[in-house]
């Protein structure tokens with residue numbers, strides 16, 4: 001199938017590439033743009049490992065056709081930290097031990113970043129709901145929830 005042009009703003013930078021019409025946003029990020037921080041777990045929308053922020057909302061990028069995101073803004077885990085400092089959510093995951101093997105971690109972090117954009121002071125229940133589609137096989141969720149609440153607290157102090 002002929003590739004078609006796709007224009008996206010990814011982590012603040014405009015990118016123009018050619019993609020096959022059947023390519024998902026996840027495969028486009030990983031295979032065409034070498035942004036491999038976004039992980040492929042199930043490729044069926046069940047695990048959340050592929051979560052990115054698309055036009056302000058967290059989405060499972062394996063379920064988004066790349067061409068349907070034409071002209072959109074995408075933030076991946078590579079777009080969170082600066083050369084000087086980690087994003088507060090990343091920092092809190094480290095401090096609270098919210099990760100082990102790390103395969104699920106970027107998806108959880110992007111889900112958390114999406115939550116905190118909309119709801120800067122979530123309750124623990126709201127955090128659990130926001131990460132409800134993100135599966136973790138090794139760490140469990142207690143430390144993850146603690147990390148997200150810590151990040152929220154710190155981000156509120158800065159504002």
Ligand code: FES
Nearest residue numbers: 041042043048062
């Ligand atoms: S890889 Fe997309 S939800 Fe699992």
Ligand code: FES
Nearest residue numbers: 100101102136137
């Ligand atoms: S840290 Fe290993 S799957 Fe979550």
